[in-house]
Structure formats: C-alpha cells, structure tokens
Amino acid sequence: MLVELAVENLAVVERLRLRLHPGFNALTGETGSGKSLIVGALSLLFGGRASADMIRTGEERAFVSGIFEAPADARFRELLEQAGVAAEDGELLVEREITASGKSRAWAGSRPVTIAFLREIAPFLGDIHGQHDQQKLFSPEAQREMLDEATGARELTAALREAWRAWRAAQRELAELDRAEQERARLADLWSMQRNEIAAAALKPGEDAQLENERRVLRNVARLSESVASAYALLEESEESAASAVGQALKRLEEAARIDATLEPLVETLRPAQIAIQEASHELRHYLGRLEADPRRLEEVESRLALIERLKRKYGTTIEEILSFFEDVSSRLAALESAGERRVELERLIAEHEARYRELAGQLRETRLRAARRLGRKVQEELAGLAMPGAVFRIQVEPCEPGEEGMDAVQFLFSANAGEEPRPLDRVASGGELSRVALAIKTCMAPAEKGAARTLVFDEVDAGVGGAAGEMIGRRLRELARRHQVLCVTHLAQIAGFADHHYLVSKSEAGGRTAAGVELLGRKERIREIARMLSGQKLTPEALRHAEKLVEQFSAG
Template identity: 60%
Template sequence: MLLELVVENYAVVERLRVHFHSGLNLLTGETGSGKSIVVDALGLLLGGRASADMIRTGEARARVAGIFDVRDHVAIRRLLEPAGLEAEDGELLIEREVLASGKSRAFVGSRPVAVSLLKDLAPNLADIHGQHDQQLLFSPDAQRDILDLFAGHRDLLDHVAAVHHDWRAAAVELEELERSEQEKLRLLDLWSFQRKEIESASLQPEEETELDNERRVLQNVHRLQESAETAYAAVYDGPESALSLTRVAAKRVEELCRIDSSLEGLREHLKSADLSLQEVSYALRDYLSRLEANPGRLEEVETRLAGIDRLKRKYGQSVAEILSFLEEVRRQIASVEDAGERMEKLRKEQKRLSAEFEKLAAELTERRSSASGRLAARVAAELAQLAMERTVFRSGISPAPWSRSGADRVDFLVSPNLGEEPRPLEKVASGGEISRIALALKTCLTEAKSTHIRTLVFDEVDAGVGGSAAEGVGRRLKKLAAANQVLCVTHLPQIASFADHHYRVEKQESKGRTVAVVEELDAAARTVEIGRMLSGQKLTPEALKNAEQLIRMSTVS
C-alpha cells in the first residue's frame, strides 16, 4: 500500500507531500489543475520513462519519492535480497530523480539502484490503469493475457513457453546446420585434398629450421673443413699451439708459486684454461670427423625445403601456420561428418518437442475455453452494475500460429445492444463503454489474482461515462477498495461521492508562478468540492444540497 508520495519540481509542482490511506482515495479538481500529475509521478517512481521535460522550469532536477507498506510481502523481499536491500520496519522507501540531461537516478532505501529494479518491483507495488491501458484492450495479445490471468494457469503458461523456446531453438539450429551443410559439402572435396596434401608431407614443427641449417653446412663443407682444421691446429697441434704455450706458462707459474704463494690463483686459472682448450680441441676433432661432402644428401634437403616452400605458398607463412591450417581443415571435415548425426538428432528432438507442445497447447486451449465462460459471466455481472446490463461479452478463441503463449488467438467480443451479434471490442464499443468494460475486467482480475498488489491506480476510468453509469463506476471502485487501496482521478461528482479519502488538486500562484497543490479534504470541504463539481465555478445552495444527497446515497448499498 502507498503510504506517502513526495513530488518536487515535477511539471507545475514545486513541492507536495500527500499521505494516502487504505480504501478509496479520490483526486478531483478543475480541468487543467494537474490531477493526473500525481498518477504520472507515481508512474515515474515505478520505473516509467524519464524526460528532462518533466523538470519544473528553472530547476536542475525533479524528484519523486514514495513510501510503501510491504509487510509480509514475500515477492518484494525476494527482489530486494540479491541487492542486499530490505524494507525497514515493513516500509519501503523508493526515490527517483530526473536530471536536466534527461538521465535519471533511482534509489531504494536511500541506496542507488538500477531503474530496472524499480520496474521489477512495480507490479508488486501498484497497478496503474489509464487511457493507454484502455487502448491496449484492443490488442488480441493483451486480451489473451487478461484471459490467462483470470484463469490463473501461470505454471502451464511457463511450461508452454519453455517447450516452445526449446522447439524453436532446435528448429533454428537445424535450419542453420542445413544451410551451412550445403556450403560445406561443396567444399568437402577441396578440404579432403588439402588434408591429404599436407598430411603426406609429414611436417614437423622445427623441421624447416633444422633443414635450413643442414643445407648451409652441406653447401659450405670445404670452407668449414678448412676453418675447423686451422682452428684445431691453433688450439692443439704443434709446439706453438695455444695448449702447448699454456702448459709452458703453467710450468713457469708452478716455479713461481714455490717461492711466492700469492700466485696460487694464477696456477688454478692456467689449469682451468688447459682443460678448456682440451675440450675445444676434442670438439673440433669430432666436428671434422663428421664433415664430409654429400651431394646426394644436399639434394634431398633442398628437395624437402622446396616442398615445404610450396606448401607455405598455399597454406601459411610457416610450418606452424601450415599445421594450424591442417587442424582447421580436419575440424571442418569432422564437422561435416558429425553434422549428419547432429541433424538427425535435432530432427528427432524437434519432433518430440512438437508433439509435447501440441499436447500442452491443447490443454491450454481447453483451460482458456473453460475460463472464457467464467470470465464472460463475471464481466456480465460487473457490467450490469455499470448500467450495461444488456451488454453481451464473450471471449472468442481461434487457432493462431505457434508462439510462447500457445496456439490461440483471443478476441473480446461485445454486443452493447440487444439482438446484435457480438463483434470485436474495438469495432462496437464507445469510449464510455470501453472505460466501463476495462473497469469490469480489472475488478474480475483483482478478485481472481493471487497477488500482494494492494494499490490500484485509475486515471480517466470515467472517460465518456455519466449519469447512472457513473454511479455504477463509483460503486465498483468502492467494492475494489474494500480489499485494496484504490487511487482514482475523476471529474465526476457521482464517483467522487464514494471516496473514503478525498483530495482536491488545484493550481495556485506562488512568487509569480503557477504551482499545483494537493489538499486532503475534511467532510465540509468535501461537500463543497462535490458541489463545485455539480454546479461549476458558481457554488449554489442547491448544488451543496445535491452534493450532500450524493454523499448520503453513496453509503447506501
């Protein structure tokens, strides 16, 4: 239930704070006084679209805040818990700010939140019904949703939607596989040739580098032999070799160390040098033993490298890229080979899901047909209280393409006049009749829904309504308010007379500017306001008397 609404710098509102109560809360005021601003502000608070045009001229931002009683509201608690939020003492504070840029900020319990959270909370806090909602009644989808809501088969609807989703997903995947498979089949011969050509080469990742090095050696055998022999002689062979001279030096240092022990380190260095030179000489000797001219091997290496170059021109800039290309070709071939099996599996799955959907959709159609009769009876009973006792209302159910909502089209059919065949709602109902039918449906849904929504908001519910029909609308609103908090904007005194709490909206001048104010009326002021609504600008004793009579009559069942 909405306990309090604060509006600041919104449209022509400078600042207002309104306390609402349980029962029927009615807002009245002269045309253009801003009665609908309260409803619009509440819509913004509950996640409606924000616009810089909402901000009062000359101000930097607009703000709307509301306090809701959400005690024992499990759905609200579940929505708040993931964000680490909770209602304090059973009361939930929600705020929305609109900035000059057109952007907005949302807060729950003074903590910043995403506007999407407000939208999620909204259906659990308030149900706002205005002229736009009446236009939605003309949509077969909306009419189907109303019938489903009345029927109360949410679990079945969710099951149908889930099966339809899986069925559609299988169909889309199968279609994509079949389309891509045709293209892949055209490429299969090419891929097979490419795989065979690369696999027959038996490439190794480091092979090209090793072959390049081997080719350079084979191409320069004589030069390498000459250089290696010269190096070997310089290191090891002859009295002037590095090893011989190192040993001469070592002998002399040995003699020095016998006299001067401080040169002991030199002796160790020379020993190490001797060992290193021996290792170098052994390595050069082994290298020379392996070096030999081999024209046949050189031809093999060059042929192999030419083959690798040929593959590189076709499949990549390196052996690694060629091998990567081979893996991709193998994957594509495997996908073609696996696709047939996958498509067959999808066809079986689609067939199974199709049968399951048909079964569930048939059950849904049966339930809708059953609920259709009950809804027609309930709406007829409500319309009889709204001066439309001769109106025939029924729901036409016909086959429709498969969707997540089943396989039915629902059309609300109406015959306002006795003897006429019921026709689609939008083709026969007047504005006033639409308003009353909308109210009748809302009453039926409110009674049927298992929900914690405790605030129903009506704007323009009395459009095109007058006389005894207006009294009927008032009584229906009063009935709704017995179990729900109802907020209603009206311009009809017959409806206003049923208020449990009456608010007057009017424009005043403040500091040279027009501002809208909302005042809760006491019994005397309420009589005056209803008298004004009856007589216009000039309040007459007769109007006051009629107002008192209206108020008295509203208390009679």
C-alpha cells in the same frame, strides 16, 4: 498501499505532499487543474516514461517520491534482496528524478536502482488504469495477457516459452545447415587438398633451421675442412701446439707448487684448460672424420627447403604456423564430416522440442479455456451491477499458429444488450460501455491478497458515462476499496460521493506563475465541491442540499 506522495517541479506542480489513506480516495477538481498530474507522478514511480518536458518551466529538475507499505509477497522480497534494497519498518521509499537534459535516475530504499527495476516491482505496489489502458483492451495481445494473468499459470507459460525457443533454435540451426550445403561441399574439397598437401610434407618444428645449417655445411666442405684441420693442428699436432704448451706449463707449476703451496690454486685453474683443449681436439678429429662432400645429399636438402618455402608462401611464415593451419583445417574438415551426424541430432531435437511444446501448449489451452469461462462469467456479473443488466461478455479461445505464447488466439466478445450476438469488443463498445467493461475486468482481476493492499489507480474511469452508471461505478470502486487502496480521478459527483477520503486539486496564480495544489476536504468543503460538480460554479442552496443528501446517502449505502 501508497502512504505518501511528494512531487516537486513537475509541470504546474511546484511542491506538493499528499498523505493518502486506506480505502477509497477520490481526486476531483476543475478541468485543467492538474488532477492527472498526480497519476502521472505515480506512473513515474512505477517506471513510466520520463522526459525533460515534464519539468516545471524555469527549473532544472523534477523530483517525485512515494512511500509504500511493503507487500509480504515472497517474490517481491526476493526482487528487493537481489537489488540490495531494504524496506525500512515495513515501508519502501521509491524516488525518481528527471533532469533538464532528459536523463532520469531512480532510487528504492535510498539505493540507486534502474528504471527497469521500478517496472519490475510496480505490479506488487499498484496498478494504474487510464484511458490508454482502455484502448489496450482492443489489443489481442493485451487480452491474452489478461487471461493468462487470470490463469495464474506462470510456471506453465514460462516452460512453454522455453520449449518454443529451444524448438525454434534447433530449426534455425538446421536451416543454416541446409543453406550452407553447396558451400560446405566446395570448402570440403579445398580444405581436404590443403590438409593432404601439408600432411604429405611431414613437417617437423625447427626442421627448416636445421636444413639451412646442413645446406651451408654441404656447400662449404673444403673451406670447413681447411679451417678445422688448421685449428686441430694448432691445438694438438705441432711441436708448439696449445696442448703441448699448456702441458709443459702445468708440469712446471706442479713442481713449483710442491715448494710453494700458494701456487696450488694456479695449478687448479690451469688443469681444466688442459682438459678442455684435449676434449676440443678429440671433437675436431671426429668432425674431420665425418666431413665429406655429398652432392646427392645437398640436392635432397635443397629440394626439401624449396618445398618448405612453397608451403610457407601458402600457409604461414614459419613451420609452426603451417602446422597450426593444418590443425585448423583438419578441425574444420572434421566439423564438416560430422555435419551429417549433427543433422540427425538436430532432427531428433526438433521432434523432441516440438512434442514438448505441443504438450505444454495443450495444457495451457485447457487452463485458458477454464479461466476464460470463469473470468467471462465474473465480468458479466460485474457488468450487471454496473447498470448493464443485459450485457454479455465472453472470452473466446481459438486455435492459431504456434508461437512463443502458445497456439491460442484470445478475443474478448461483448454485447451491451440482451438478444444481440456478442462481437469483438473494439467493434461494439461505446466509450461509456468500455469504461465499465474495463472496471469490471479490473475488479475481477484484483482478488484479496495477503499483506499490504495494492494501490489501484483509476484515471477518468467515468469517461462517457452518466450519473446513473456513475453511481454504479462508485459502488464498485467502494467495494474494491475494501480489499485494496483505490485512488480515483473523477468528474462525476456520483462517484466522488462514495469516497472515504475526498481530495480537491486546484490551481492558483502568484507572481505570474501557475501552481497546482491538493487538499483533503472536510465534510463541509466536500459538500461544496460535490455541489460544484453537480451544478457548476454557481452554488445554490438547492445544489448544496442535493450534495449533502448525496454524501449522506452514499456514505450510508
């Protein structure tokens, strides 16, 4: 239930604070007084579209806030928890701001939230029904949504959509496999050739660096032999070799260290040098023994390096990159080779998902057919109580092509007069009839709920109807208000007369600016307003007596 609505700088409303009550609340006023702005402000709190054009001329921002009794619904509480929003003392504060730049911000429980979040919680707080919503009655999609809401089969419809998406996804993947068949065959030949070429080379990481070093050695055997032999002679073979000199020096130092112990560290320093020279000489001698010219091996190395260079030009600048390309192309070939297996798997999945979808669609059709009979009967009964005793209302459910919402086409059929075959609603209903059909459906779709009552807003539900039908609409709204809070914008005294609380919306001018205001009417003021609605601006004693009688009559019955 909406407890309080505050509006600031919205169109002609400069500042307004409206305290609402349980039951039937009527909003009346002269044409253009701003009655629908109250509904527009509430629409913003429910996540409706906002624009800078809504801001009062000369102002930088518009602001709307509403205090609602928080419903006890478990899903509603779950949504609040997910958004980190808390309802204080059983009430939820919802706020919306529009800036001159057209940007919009929202808060719930004084915490910033998205506009999408407002739309998500709106159905738990209330519902707005205006002339635009009446036109939605002509939409097959809207009619199906209303019927589905009446079924209460949310889990079934969610499972159906999931099965449909899985079925369609498998179909799309299979179609993609079919479209790429020729391209896959061409790529398979190319990738197979590339993989075989690299595999035949049997490359090893770092192989090219080793081969380049071996090629330098084989090209320079004579030069290497001369240099290494010279080094070996200097270390070991000559009388003044490094090995001889270090050996003599070490011998003399050992003799001296036996006399002066402080020389012992020098002996220990020099001894590793002698060992290193001996090891180096040994390695050089073996190197010279292995070193020999080998033209045949040089040719093999040159050929191998040439092969590696060709592969580098094709597949990568290093052997590591070539091997990475090999792994990649091998994976792609494996994927192509398994395409046949994937096709079999997809065909199995398509059959499985289709069977699941059709099973759920069949269950949903039975649920819809039962709901269609039940809702159609209830709406027809409501129409009889809205001065349409001969009206016929049926909900037709017929098979159609599979889709995300099932395999049913839903259509509302209507006949205003007994004996006439019911036809699609958009072809036969007049404006007044459509208003009553919409109210009848809304009444049947709003059962009593646990916890706080929702706020049901009706904007010009009296469009196209006269006094007698208006009286019947007023009675239905009062009955609906026993289960929910009803807020109705009306031009008919016959509807306003049934209200528990009557608000007057009016405009005033000051300093060249127009501003709208709203006030809760007492009994005397209410009778004057209903008299104005009955007879116009001239309030005659007769009109006032008629208005008083109407209020007393409607209040009593």
